[in-house]
Amino acid sequence: MTHALVDLIPDLPKVLLHDHLDGGLRPQTVLELADEVGHEVPAGDADALGAWFVEAADSGSLVRYLETFDHTIAVMQTPEALARVAREAVLDLAADGVVYAEQRWAPEQHVQRGLALEATVEAVQAGIDEGIREAAARGQTIRVGQLVTAMRHTDRWQEIAELAVAYRDRGVVGFDIAGPEDGFPPSRHAGIWRFLAEQNFPVTVHAGEAAGLDSIAQAVHLGQADRLGHGVRIVEDITFHESFDDDGERLAELGPLAHWVRDHQITLEVCPVSNLQTAATTATTVADHPITRLKELDFAVALSTDNRLMSRTSMSHEMTRLVTEAGWTIDDLADVTMTAAWSAFVHHDERRELVDELILPGYQKVEGALR
Template sequence: MTQALVDLIPDLPKVLLHDHLDGGLRPQTVLELADEVGHTLPALDADSLGTWFVESADSGSLVRYLETFDHTIAVMQTPEALARVAREAVLDLAADGVVYAEQRWAPEQHLAKGLSLEATVEAVQAGIDEGIREAAAAGRIIRVGQLVTAMRHTDRWQEVAQLAVAYRDRGVVGFDIAGPEDGFPPSRHAEIWRFLAEHDFPVTIHAGEAAGVDSISQAVHLGQADRLGHGVRIMEDITLGSGEEPGNGERRAELGRLAHWVRDHQIALEVCPVSNLQTSAAHGATGIADHPITVLKELDFAVTLNTDNRLMSRTSMSHEMTRLVSEAGWTIDDLADVTMTAAWSTFMHHDERRSLVDDVILPGYQKIEGALR
């Protein structure tokens, strides 16, 4: 049954909430764009370059992981490059069975050639729109929104938040902060969260990856985050017992107050297993089998499955699902659970979420379940 499920994973409908635009370029695209702008790369062919990105990211250090973005961002400084990268991202995701995705990226990192913040958002949206049209022509229906991100350490949070709100009806679906988590908490610019709340604007915050429970606490209480980017270090507020609760087969666990808050409010965790292992964010896990995503799902946290950076992790949604099935014993019910949770956690309106679930996710899973019988 396991191999049969693995074989069918590419056909499952997938919902992706945490995927960085500048972390998902095709290696060949990086080469071609670098040649156009005269940027020097650490490798001269697509295979070698792809391997370099993975090996550099696979260091166990978030700081080293983030350094790989120097090369992708360097080649994404023109409208044409931004549109190309966005278009290809949509096509690659659609080919992997993704039916809804939110692409996060930081416009402030793409101004080196004189673009305005507004021009970067419009270029990315043009690429997304083109990718959606091409995917539809090939029989793949996908919906994609932009998550506009402010970099924690550059202090342009207000400016970027205003940009996100200004483009809310033109492709932007939410706001995020990213970059160095430790030392740059949401309280650094506390006023921004009131601004976003007053504009009824969705928020996800990178938290619980490079920093621990204090970062998560600020994200959910001060930042009023609807979702947590990664969030796996919520495990630091959970004490696991041995065995199962007698009579009901549930895992023994004692939750701290913050863990209870996150679970009680079903604040979605945007978990990225392969990336978490690369950056040592996964609570001491040595592999997918002991990654906390399984425990968190068993404990009824609102767990979603994500890729983070497909280039640096050489991953896809199908790859993440395959490893969970093969190494952590996940079943089709587990995959359906995280997919449904992601669908209900998208930054769409409720009726749109309902349509995604009823018209796309459920029929897609029913078809695969029928094939497994």
Template sequence: MTDDRIHGLSPELIAALPKVLLHDHLDGGLRPQTVLELADAVGHRLPVDDAEGLGDWFQQAADSGSLVRYLETFDHTIAVMQTADALARVAKEAVLDLAADGVVYAEQRWAPEQHLARGLSLEATVEAVQAGIDEGVAQAAAEGRVIRVGQLVTAMRHADRWQEIAELAVAYRDRGVVGFDIAGAEDGFPPDRHAQIWRYLAEHDFPVTIHAGEAAGVDSIAQAVHVGQADRIGHGVRIVEDIEFGRDEDGSPLATLGSLAHWVRDHQIPLEVCPVSNLQTSATSATSVADHPITRLKELDFAVTLNTDNRLMSRTSMSHEMRLLVAEAGWTIDDLADVTIAAAWGAFMHHDERRALIEQTIVPGYQKIEGALL
């Protein structure tokens, strides 16, 4: 144990908490050493030729305050993920890294259409990633860590292959794929660009999460929930633009919700919030985790979940995100439990499986750490 405890929580205790991760990009979570080795194998030139320096480069390049600049860092990771072996390796290592961080359930999102440069078919990419996930889950279990991981298949907004990718996701629903997403440039590529996709997915009873409320505002979120019929919102932090914050006559905090904010909260649509990433991309006007909207949204009873987005670019982990919220925003173990349970209820698996995850893993895990605090 270290002595740097806040609310009784040391880094070691936070690391031991069971975690649920809904928003984590496979191509944004590579180990720097893996990027180096895969790049060398395919002759891809990197800006830095050592693992520590490369990790620094990714973080600095992503820490520009621009989502466009942030997304440019993916040119390097995607370039080295163009073979079945590379995809399987990255997926396996992602599972092992998450399990080592205490994650017990995760969804890995990625866009198969971006991994065809060396001749793979869409189907082959999904199968390679699933092979890596399966291997990672098995190795984690052998090491005493239980984790469940599903694929979230993503269509890139600007590429207009939405129908094809949606059909791919549905085809693999019983072979590891748990949901569908659209990502990439949010402005100019709204869900109504291909409105038939959402009808297709609904007719196939297939879960949907949509990136919204990150680079674009309230209108983007409205389209995600009303046109896209999203079960969850990727990021969603700009829902605060539909909330008027003030104080009542006694000086107590006051919030007046607009119609969309009411809709999102009333329906308890989970918000996949990624604090460190949001600060990097200026998805919020906040300048620190202390004033990030996640705390206010949680206090207002939105269905807030905590996520990493891109562990490589943000040099983050679930434990790191939790430590920052504890240290800078005053979160307690109860706050961390709330977002973990909210994420479990929002996971793309069946209701009885969600309940079992909460009752058999999350609650006992938190009770164990709470006991250590006494």
């Protein structure tokens, strides 16, 4: 059954909530764009460059992982480059069976050649729109929204939040903060969160990756985050016992913050392959990654990729590893897909349409093939 399921994973409809636009470039695109702007990259052909990104990111350090973005951001400084990268991202995701995605990126990192912030958002949206049209011509249905991100350490949070809100009806679906988590908490600019709440604007916060429970607590209480980017370090507020319940599951005792996150079903955007690279958890294998235990404990878990280039991953790859290494079934895959769909930063009726028209029929088709 495992082998049959793995073979059918590419056919499953997928929902991707945590995917960085500047972390998903095609290696060949990096080479071509670098040549256009005179940026030196570490390798001269696509295969070697792709391998370099993975090796550089696979260091066990989030700081080192983030350094790989120096090259992708450097080649994404013109409207044409931003549109191309966005278009190709949509096409690559659609080819992987993704039917809904949110692409997060930081406009402030793409103004080095004089672009206005507004121009960067518009260029990315033009690329997204073109990608959606091309995917439709290939018979693939996908919807993609922008998650506009402020970098924690550059202190432009209010400006970027206002930018995101200004484009809420022109492709932007939510706001995020990213970058160095430890030392740059949500309280650094406390007023921004009230502004976003008053604007009724969705928020996700990178938290529980490079910093622990205090970071998560600020994200959910001060930031009023609907979702947590990664969030896997919530396990630090869970005590796992040696004894088991009647279903054979290891007993666990939740602390007050873990209870809060689970009780409020704050979605954890979990990226297993990336987490192993950056040592976001103590796990060293997908089999030991806390995503499985968190899901079993009824946390709202959504599976994501984080950075497809640096992790050499895709949604199909993440799902395959969970099936082959952690024993996941099609029901487990359906569970995280449905959670992601119901956590998408679109309105309730749009989520319902996504579930009823794309996800459920897609899973029913694959389940029928498995019988």
